Amino acid sequence: MHWPILATTAQPQFDLAVFLAFLFQPNGAFLGAVALTLYVAIISQTIGSFLGVLSALAGLSRNRLLRSISSVYVWFFRGTPLLVQLVLVYFGTPYLLGIDLFPANEDIGFISLRGAVLAGIVAFSLNEGAYMSEIVRAGIQSVDTGQAEAAKSLGMTYRLTMTRIVLPQALRVIVPPLGNEFNNMLKTTSLLTIIAVQEMLRVAQAQASATFKYFEIYFGLALYYLLLTTIWTLIQGRIERRLGVSDARTRDDKGFLARLTGLRNPAGAGGLR
Amino acid sequence: MSGAILDAIGGAPPVATDDVVVATDVEKSFGRLEVLKKVSLTVTRREVVVVIGPSGSGKTTFIRCINHLEKIQAGRILVNGHLIGYREVDGKLVEDREQNIARQRQDIGMVFQRFNLFPHMTALDNIREAPIRVRKVSEKEATETARTLLERVGLGHKADVYPGQLSGGQQQRVAIARALAMKPALMLFDEPTSALDPEMIGEVLEVMKELAREGMTMIVVSHEMGFAREVADRVVMMDDGQIIEAGTPEHFFRNPTHERTRSFLSKIL
Numbered sequence: 001m002h003w004p005i006l007a008t009t010a011q012p013q014f015d016l017a018v019f020l021a022f023l024f025q026p027n028g029a030f031l032g033a034v035a036l037t038l039y040v041a042i043i044s045q046t047i048g049s050f051l052g053v054l055s056a057l058a059g060l061s062r063n064r065l066l067r068s069i070s071s072v073y074v075w076f077f078r079g080t081p082l083l084v085q086l087v088l089v090y091f092g093t094p095y096l097l098g099i100d101l102f103p104a105n106e107d108i109g110f111i112s113l114r115g116a117v118l119a120g121i122v123a124f125s126l127n128e129g130a131y132m133s134e135i136v137r138a139g140i141q142s143v144d145t146g147q148a149e150a151a152k153s154l155g156m157t158y159r160l161t162m163t164r165i166v167l168p169q170a171l172r173v174i175v176p177p178l179g180n181e182f183n184n185m186l187k188t189t190s191l192l193t194i195i196a197v198q199e200m201l202r203v204a205q206a207q208a209s210a211t212f213k214y215f216e217i218y219f220g221l222a223l224y225y226l227l228l229t230t231i232w233t234l235i236q237g238r239i240e241r242r243l244g245v246s247d248a249r250t251r252d253d254k255g256f257l258a259r260l261t262g263l264r265n266p267a268g269a270g271g272l273r
Numbered sequence: 274m275s276g277a278i279l280d281a282i283g284g285a286p287p288v289a290t291d292d293v294v295v296a297t298d299v300e301k302s303f304g305r306l307e308v309l310k311k312v313s314l315t316v317t318r319r320e321v322v323v324v325i326g327p328s329g330s331g332k333t334t335f336i337r338c339i340n341h342l343e344k345i346q347a348g349r350i351l352v353n354g355h356l357i358g359y360r361e362v363d364g365k366l367v368e369d370r371e372q373n374i375a376r377q378r379q380d381i382g383m384v385f386q387r388f389n390l391f392p393h394m395t396a397l398d399n400i401r402e403a404p405i406r407v408r409k410v411s412e413k414e415a416t417e418t419a420r421t422l423l424e425r426v427g428l429g430h431k432a433d434v435y436p437g438q439l440s441g442g443q444q445q446r447v448a449i450a451r452a453l454a455m456k457p458a459l460m461l462f463d464e465p466t467s468a469l470d471p472e473m474i475g476e477v478l479e480v481m482k483e484l485a486r487e488g489m490t491m492i493v494v495s496h497e498m499g500f501a502r503e504v505a506d507r508v509v510m511m512d513d514g515q516i517i518e519a520g521t522p523e524h525f526f527r528n529p530t531h532e533r534t535r536s537f538l539s540k541i542l
Binding site: 154157 | 340342371372375376378379381382383385387389390391392393402403406407408448451452455
């Protein structure tokens with residue numbers, strides 16, 4: 001990474017034209033990077049959420065081995081930096097497995113991916129799974145035990161009890177923090193820069209160092225991230241409102257601005273209960 | 274209430290044996306606390322048994338053992354001729370596989386003190402969920418049965434309403450309909466009116482009385498002595514983890530033998 005050295009003490013001039021061009025006439029490389037960022041974030045969050053459900057169920061199981069696996073997993077991935085995990089996954093698999101799981105180009109069925117992108121998805125998913133594990137566990141535990149008992153008394157198996165009765169109710173507790181996780185994930189993808197993936201930060205960096213217009217381009221980049229997270233905030237609000245349909249008591253009336261900034265009125269401080 | 278309730282599920286579901294429940298020397302403890310001390314009870318087909326007793330006497334724990342919501346440490350519980358929750362291996366009880374326990378529970382309906390309706394489903398969906406997913410009844414048939422059951426418990430107009438919008442008495446009636454939809458050989462009621470406002474107790478008891486008259490085999494944990502007097506075949510008094518006295522409702526009203534029973538009844542009547 002090259003940082004600009006300000007040779008003079010003169011106040012640098014903000015180049016509005018460069019800034020506006022970056023913002024409103026992004027080149028193909030940057031648009032591709034936006035798409036890649038979204039792609040990696042959505043896939044990682046999906047796999048991570050799935051891992052989180054599995055890990056939470058293992059953590060709540062009566063089987064001691066499953067419980068240990070879950071807690072070691074959460075312990076490791078919450079206890080080490082994601083950046084370190086990313087590097088470990090990308091460079092470490094040849095040491096661990098004897099084969100390079102992430103060559104420069106990889107064909108999975110009809111999808112062709114750069115190995116580094118796949119490594120990123122793996123690292124982000126594993127890391128996200130650990131955080132989602134705790135969120136899902138809290139969600140499941142928030143559901144009254146009488147619900148599972150009623151389901152069991154109707155002859156439902158563990159699987160049916162979970163998928164039809166407990167998890168759908170846990171969802172109302174899970175979705176708000178899940179939304180925050182995805183918001184984080186959108187920004188976390190910028191870490192892929194370090195393993196040379198052409199995501200938003202990396203592409204912007206290249207343009208900045210080619211033109212020396214660092215501030216203009218990074219400022220534009222920040223606005224792009226803000227645009228993504230803002231759109232997500234809107235979508236999240238809709239999802240949460242839909243989930244509140246069946247239970248009037250837990251309806252969350254946070255306005256858009258409050259949800260955007262994280263400010264809440266004191267009455268709503270408890271969030272969803 | 275209109276028409277016989279059990280007609281909605283094709284009459285009183287068949288039972289395999291005359292002794293629907295046979296519990297023998299059931300022992301249960303929570304850690305060091307012994308909750309059930311060799312409890313034995315046999316309930317025959319079409320019989321209505323009301324279990325009374327002070328709180329902490331083990332009556333709720335006992336009926337929860339009957340559908341294996343609680344494990345037992347010793348004894349046997351057979352429902353409809355099947356050992357519940359356990360397999361016998363060399364004379365010892367080993368907890369059964371989860372799928373087998375689930376299958377056994379299909380024949381045992383349960384109604385809870387706190388209703389435990391599924392809040393994310395409408396009344397209709399609450400009732401038809403298990404028949405469709407567990408009994409694999411067609412959606413059309415399950416829906417018809419569910420609608421008829423709702424009508425019979427007086428809630429035909431509430432099919433598309435969520436539990437949160439129903440009163441306690443209405444929720445409990447939906448819960449009864451939900452349990453009946455599985456066509457159980459036996460119905461367990463765990464203090465079904467204890468969480469209700471006084472003015473709603475009657476509507477729930479009416480449904481239960483109707484079920485009793487129509488020949489459903491029932492075990493009811495309740496202190497509603499009026500209900501017991503009207504429909505119970507037998508009243509069982511539990512105290513300190515044991516059945517200390519059993520007899521007809523008349524026996525309990527006229528001359529209970531046990532001193533403990535007398536003092537308990539004097540408090541609740």
